[in-house]
Amino acid sequence: xxxxxxxxxxxxxxxxxxxxxxxxxxxxxxxxxxxxxxxxxxxxxxxxxxxxxxxxxxxxxxxxxxxxxxxxxxxxxxxxxxxxxxxxxxxxxxxxxxxxxxxxxxxxxxxxxxxxxxxxxxxxxxxxxxxxxxxxxxxxxxxxxxxxxxxxxxxxxxxxxxxxxxxxxxxxxxxxxxxxxxxxxxxxxxxxxxxxxxxxxxxxxxxxxxxxxxxxxxxxxxxxxxxxxxxxxxxxxxxxxxxxxxxxxxxxxxxxxxxxxxxxxxxxxxxxxxxxxxxxxxxxxxxxxxxxxxxxxxxxxxxxxxxxxxxxxxxxxxxxxxxxxxxxxxxxxxxxxxxxxxxxxxxxxxxxxxxxx
Amino acid sequence: xxxxxxxxxxxxxxxxxxxxxxxxxxxxxxxxxxxxxxxxxxxxxxxxxxxxxxxxxxxxxxxxxxxxxxxxxxxxxxxxxxxxxxxxxxxxxxxxxxxxxxxxxxxxxxxxxxxxxxxxxxxxxxxxxxxxxxxxxxxxxxxxxxxxxxxxxxxxxxxxxxxxxxxxxxxxxxxxxxxxxxxxxxxxxxxxxxxxxxxxxxxxxxxxxxxxxxxxxxxxxxxxxxxxxxxxxxxxxxxxxxxxxxxxxxxxxxxxxxxxxxxxxxxxxxxxxxxxxxxxxxxxxxxxxxxxxxxxxxxxxxxxxxxxxxxxxxxxxxxxxx
Numbered sequence: 001x002x003x004x005x006x007x008x009x010x011x012x013x014x015x016x017x018x019x020x021x022x023x024x025x026x027x028x029x030x031x032x033x034x035x036x037x038x039x040x041x042x043x044x045x046x047x048x049x050x051x052x053x054x055x056x057x058x059x060x061x062x063x064x065x066x067x068x069x070x071x072x073x074x075x076x077x078x079x080x081x082x083x084x085x086x087x088x089x090x091x092x093x094x095x096x097x098x099x100x101x102x103x104x105x106x107x108x109x110x111x112x113x114x115x116x117x118x119x120x121x122x123x124x125x126x127x128x129x130x131x132x133x134x135x136x137x138x139x140x141x142x143x144x145x146x147x148x149x150x151x152x153x154x155x156x157x158x159x160x161x162x163x164x165x166x167x168x169x170x171x172x173x174x175x176x177x178x179x180x181x182x183x184x185x186x187x188x189x190x191x192x193x194x195x196x197x198x199x200x201x202x203x204x205x206x207x208x209x210x211x212x213x214x215x216x217x218x219x220x221x222x223x224x225x226x227x228x229x230x231x232x233x234x235x236x237x238x239x240x241x242x243x244x245x246x247x248x249x250x251x252x253x254x255x256x257x258x259x260x261x262x263x264x265x266x267x268x269x270x271x272x273x274x275x276x277x278x279x280x281x282x283x284x285x286x287x288x289x290x291x292x293x294x295x296x297x298x299x300x301x302x303x304x305x306x307x308x309x310x311x312x313x314x315x316x317x318x319x320x321x322x323x324x325x326x327x328x329x330x331x332x333x334x335x336x337x338x339x340x341x342x343x344x345x346x347x348x349x350x351x352x353x354x355x356x357x
Numbered sequence: 358x359x360x361x362x363x364x365x366x367x368x369x370x371x372x373x374x375x376x377x378x379x380x381x382x383x384x385x386x387x388x389x390x391x392x393x394x395x396x397x398x399x400x401x402x403x404x405x406x407x408x409x410x411x412x413x414x415x416x417x418x419x420x421x422x423x424x425x426x427x428x429x430x431x432x433x434x435x436x437x438x439x440x441x442x443x444x445x446x447x448x449x450x451x452x453x454x455x456x457x458x459x460x461x462x463x464x465x466x467x468x469x470x471x472x473x474x475x476x477x478x479x480x481x482x483x484x485x486x487x488x489x490x491x492x493x494x495x496x497x498x499x500x501x502x503x504x505x506x507x508x509x510x511x512x513x514x515x516x517x518x519x520x521x522x523x524x525x526x527x528x529x530x531x532x533x534x535x536x537x538x539x540x541x542x543x544x545x546x547x548x549x550x551x552x553x554x555x556x557x558x559x560x561x562x563x564x565x566x567x568x569x570x571x572x573x574x575x576x577x578x579x580x581x582x583x584x585x586x587x588x589x590x591x592x593x594x595x596x597x598x599x600x601x602x603x604x605x606x607x608x609x610x611x612x613x614x615x616x617x618x619x620x621x622x623x624x625x626x627x628x629x630x631x632x633x634x635x636x637x638x639x640x641x642x643x644x645x646x647x648x649x650x651x652x653x654x655x656x657x658x659x660x661x662x663x664x665x666x667x668x669x670x671x672x673x674x675x676x677x678x679x
Contacts, residue, residue, distance in 0.1 A: 046546040047517070162408070191407035192573060192617040196631040218547055221576075221619025225626040244623040262551040263621050267580035269599070272558075275551035279516045344622035348629060351678075353579060353603040356616040356632055 005036040008212050009058065009097075009180060014071035014081070016053055016062065025283045027053045029236040030071070035180070035212055040203075042215040042223040042244075044259070045233030048280050051216045054233070055182050057081065058214075059093045095125045098173035102185040104165035108157040114141075115153035118172050125176040140171040145201060163194035170201065177209060184216045199226055220263060224248060229316070232256050235281045235291030242317030249340055251333060252311075252319035254299075255292045261336045265354075266343065274336055290321065298323070298331055368398040368567050369419065369535060374428035374438070376414050388414045390591045391428070393648060394656075396535075401561065401568040403582035403599075405575060405614070411591040412571045416537045419569065420455055421446065432535070451481060454528035458540040460520035464512040470523055471508040474498065477531045497530040498523075500563075501556060518549035522556065529560060539571045554581055576618045579603060584654075587611045589634075593648060597655040605674055607657045607667045610634045639663060 016028035028050045035041055045051045056062050057073055060083055073080040083089055101107045118137040141149035144167040157165055187195035206213055215226055223230055231241040240253040251257055261274040278295040281287055293303035302322050311324035322328055347354045374392045377385040389411040396402045406412040417423045430438040437449045457463035464473050474494050484490035495505040501522040512520055542550040572578050578585055586596040595608040606612045613634035644660035651657050657667055
């Protein structure tokens with residue numbers, strides 16, 4: 001991508017701690033991320049990797065026992081980590097930065113009409129009349145693909161299907177034309193056929209309205225579909241990032257290797273699927289070295305002692321692993337994900353298992 | 358795998374089963390319509406569909422949780438649906454076990470793992486002495502890759518993958534012949550999914566089990582299933598062995614499902630088409646649809662004219678393959 005693009009939001013060295021009973025848990029351990037205007041960046045990681053927590057610092061929605069203990073998030077010259085009260089966040093959260101959550105049933109109020117939930121946002125942030133807000137809301141409903149929007153304006157969430165509800169959530173999030181849209185597992189609770197529709201809808205709206213999208217997901221298939229750039233999170237850190245092609249076809253961190261290798265799409269019947277042994281690290285304890293080392297069959301001695309820095313692979317591609325140190329032994333990525341593109345192409349071409357006319 | 362079509366032993370038959378629920382109105386809601394298939398001993402039979410398709414309802418009917426409103430279910434030659442003797446009922450519960458989707462919700466959070474796993478033994482007095490029960494629990498935990506010392510812990514002390522192992526141990530301790538696994542990996546992380554799938558495959562081989570694997574995700578099913586049935590709005594639209602279903606999917610709904618599996622490849626994804634399922638393109642004449650065998654073992658839900666269309670398509674695909 002061209003280098004003249006503007007950074008719209010810039011997180012530097014963010015650390016987030018949660019107080020749980022008498023102990024502190026470090027959920028985010030120094031994450032930096034620049035988002036470019038108009039791009040789609042996807043954060044992948046397993047549950048507990050910190051992907052949701054990290055993006056909540058962009059909207060000030062950390063749970064009340066959580067604090068940003070270090071770092072900054074710069075947005076339009078303002079450090080968002082300094083904002084405290086809901087009043088401080090006015091004009092940013094929901095207006096310039098919006099979030100779509102996983103489960104549309106929990107983000108919508110079940111006892112209020114769909115229409116009133118959309119107009120509420122428009123009235124609040126744009127300060128326009130009720131009638132005008134209703135007009136805009138119906139327009140927005142049509143835009144997200146609700147047929148007969150005017151008739152369905154006064155219906156309740158339970159009268160909508162899961163996919164339709166998620167469309168409404170998208171309409172609410174986009175009602176104020178935000179600059180950044182955070183999609184936190186937007187399709188995980190939906191059926192696969194609906195998932196494809198919602199992903200396409202978000203992409204079309206992005207083209208039309210020009211916002212920047214930050215996707216959070218655990219599904220690498222979805223990432224391949226939506227993202228320009230990808231960041232892989234593990235144990236509260238981004239451990240590798242690059243363009244989507246770099247991360248899928250030239251991954252460098254053993255955790256990225258492992259994630260890609262365990263995809264069921266790559267499984268061969270009758271053989272064992274690749275899997276990662278052990279469990280993610282407990283964030284209550286201080287993590288020494290590379291957080292993935294205990295589960296990593298390729299771990300070096302140094303991985304247990306010292307935390308690796310980011311090594312540069314290309315101008316856009318960085319990975320936090322000692323394997324990229326010139327002194328490290330040369331290691332090939334695992335067999336399953338070598339020639340990934342050729343393999344998948346074969347599967348989707350004529351005669352392949354995932355080929356469709 | 359028992360791929361020879363010759364003499365395969367049927368362990369469970371679902372015969373023209375319909376399941377309906379009272380809605381409070383005159384009209385009943387029919388969740389499953391005329392499901393009809395056999396499951397062979399030792400195979401993994403997958404039932405794939407989206408939410409609301411009736412896949413779980415059908416799975417629960419096999420466990421006698423939902424009554425069938427029509428048709429019957431036969432297990433090892435005996436009817437197990439409808440009114441059966443108490444003894445028979447206990448027999449079904451022992452031999453057919455279930456693995457649930459969300460291990461956090463299906464384990465009693467106030468009970469130790471030892472109790473969770475022993476519950477079936479208690480209910481059926483399947484142990485001779487305390488020592489015997491403990492030995493059985495230890496064995497079940499080891500079978501699923503947990504340690505005997507985990508017995509005294511509580512479910513919340515485990516990770517999602519470990520909890521699902523406990524859920525599997527709970528089912529396995531009964532020495533079942535048949536397992537209904539209802540989305541056993543959907544609530545788990547990618548890396549953990551592979552562990553649980555491998556474990557299920559291992560146990561199947563060791564204990565000569567038969568699985569009914571209920572799922573919404575075709576990519577997972579391809580890896581684990583011998584045969585696949587696709588269910589849509591209560592109707593089974595296609596049944597075939599796993600390779601065939603992926604190679605020559607016939608019903609447009611199957612094709613739509615297949616096209617919505619996202620592939621982990623940005624270049625491929627950019628050009629990959631998603632095919633929406635449009636029922637209005639099907640035969641609208643009102644002719645009766647039935648599940649018909651188009652090739653040995655490959656069934657498709659079609660009217661006469663649709664069937665001809667599928668036949669033609671299949672023939673041209675076979676021609677091309679030659």
